[in-house]
Amino acid sequence: MKRWLKLAAGAAAITLATAGCAGSGGSENASSAGGAQDGKLTVWLMTGSAPDSLTSALNKEFEAAHPGVKVDYQIQQWNGIQQKLTTALASDTPPDVIEVGNTQTPAFASQGVLADLSGDVNNLNGGQWLAGLKASGQYDGKTVGVPFYAANRVVMYRKDMFEQAGIAKPPASNDEWLDDIAKLKAKFGSDPQFQPLYMPGQNWYALSSFIWDNGGDIAKAEGKSFKSSLTTPEAKAGLEFYKKLVDTSGTTAPKDNDEATPQQAGIYGAGKVAMFIGTPNEVATAAKTDPGITAETGAFPIPSKTAGQTAPVFLGGSNLVVPLNSKHQDLAKDYLKLLTSTKYMTQLAASGYVPGTSTDVSALDKDPLGSVMAKASKNGRAMPASPKWGEVESGQNPLKDMLTAYLTGKKTLDQAAADANTALDKIIGG
Structure with missing residues (x-):
């Protein structure tokens, strides 16, 4: 492009x-x-x-x-x-x-x-x-x-690795996605550097897709203000699925950083990763490490928990x-x-x-x-139309803190969601 x-x-x-x-x-x-x-x-x-x-x-x-x-x-x-x-x-x-x-x-x-x-x-x-x-x-x-x-964001994947693992087509549901991760691990797992899915701990854009897919929201409008909704069962279900992807894939991506640190495209370009969630322009970055990776890369929409549908995306x-x-x-x-x-x-x-x-x-x-x-x-x-949403992204992002605390076991699911809900309300609630 x-x-x-x-x-x-x-x-x-x-x-x-x-x-x-x-x-x-x-x-x-x-x-x-x-x-x-x-x-x-x-x-x-x-x-x-x-x-x-x-x-x-x-x-x-x-x-x-x-x-x-x-x-x-x-x-x-x-x-x-x-x-x-x-x-x-x-x-x-x-x-x-x-x-x-x-x-x-x-x-x-x-x-x-x-x-x-x-x-x-x-x-x-x-x-x-x-x-x-x-x-x-x-x-x-x-x-x-x-x-x-x-x-x-979409899911970029190595077509050659999928073929070698016996995966005929991209997954059409979360369950199929998890099954494909298992097949990739079975085929390439003897290599300790291999990752079926590179999944950093703070990719909150991907988290938003999982929250929306489960029927939840990050925040809801209440007149001219907003109220965080990270403690709802639907939002927590999205957080749980994020953890399931991380745990199932066995990714070595840091749990306390996002997709930019280190740059996930560079990790993908090294040839030991079968999938990552990102924007298609990142493949060009990966090609700086391996020019041949462009031809081997395909993409599919982030799957939904409902077979045949796709998850909402930011x-x-x-x-x-x-x-x-x-x-x-x-x-x-x-x-x-x-x-x-x-x-x-x-x-x-x-x-x-x-x-x-x-x-x-x-x-x-x-x-x-x-x-x-x-x-x-x-x-x-779109993200919540709060005038203060820019402060969420540029400051101490409560969504990132929630992910790291939950994935590392420092907080339970309920505690991590509750603390993030409170922190987010302090920023956008007024």
Whole structure:
């Protein structure tokens, strides 16, 4: 794939393998505030979010349809973007269209700096919005963000190892997944370095899939606040399944770190791992160690406890917003309508993304891993739309602490869940 998303902690920031290029009127040295002026529509997209072929054609078509209007297209960097957006959105002359991370959206919405787009949903191709991202653009009963694009986790696996272990096809349920782990251990277990599944102790994104699959939630909205729900039987069932995967696979991954420490793609690339849960871009990283691993890698959606279904997955990605102080809100909405049309969303899919506003993902079918990610995204979800969720990801994450305490035996299931529930409430409960 040309580009792939790597989800980062904090504001669901996204770094990409290739830098974006400016389209019509593009500039990488954007000012801290867009300065909406008559005859100019200022658009901020993040680096690498859209190919320059897409943005060039988009801006040209928009300008042709709006004589006298010039698109000032500016590319922004993820590093330092939180403060830059905060300053710009509070100004009297903000940009007119801005891309924000999907977990940033509720925080900005709570500050009252985003335009209410609720009455424009149908006109902005709302019937094709990706459900999980749609939820991340809603706050206090209003729609403030339009889905742009997303990525989600799947299970990457070694096709050659599966074949040698007598596994004819990927698992279609949790039970089949556990059976396949046993078959892989039986075939390759004599090698002390072999791991059927590399499963670090703090992959809380995977945990969220198991919690949702068992009918639980991480937190639920109560008016404008949120209440943690990690102590429900359903949530604890998801935590138990996580432990079962770790124990059954016998993984040597650290129980007190996530998939980035050490980088799981590097472990997979060493050739002693049959499966890991991650985003497809990680295979390119693994190929730096073993170039041949790309051809040997397949993917399947995270299985569900219900045979034939797939587990819900966290959708990390971006929304498009219109600042409340934009002087060109009508033009901004016209721009969003064009950008979210099937024409341009199909081009976005062709560049390797799950488009947020189109049901047409056929362009991803050309890549075997991308097509699986697109399939799994249909059962995607967002994290709780709390304005303080960024503090959960960037700070002392209670979900990570819960996993480590439970997996290492320092706390019982009930104690670990209860302590995490209390800690999470202190962050997002107000």
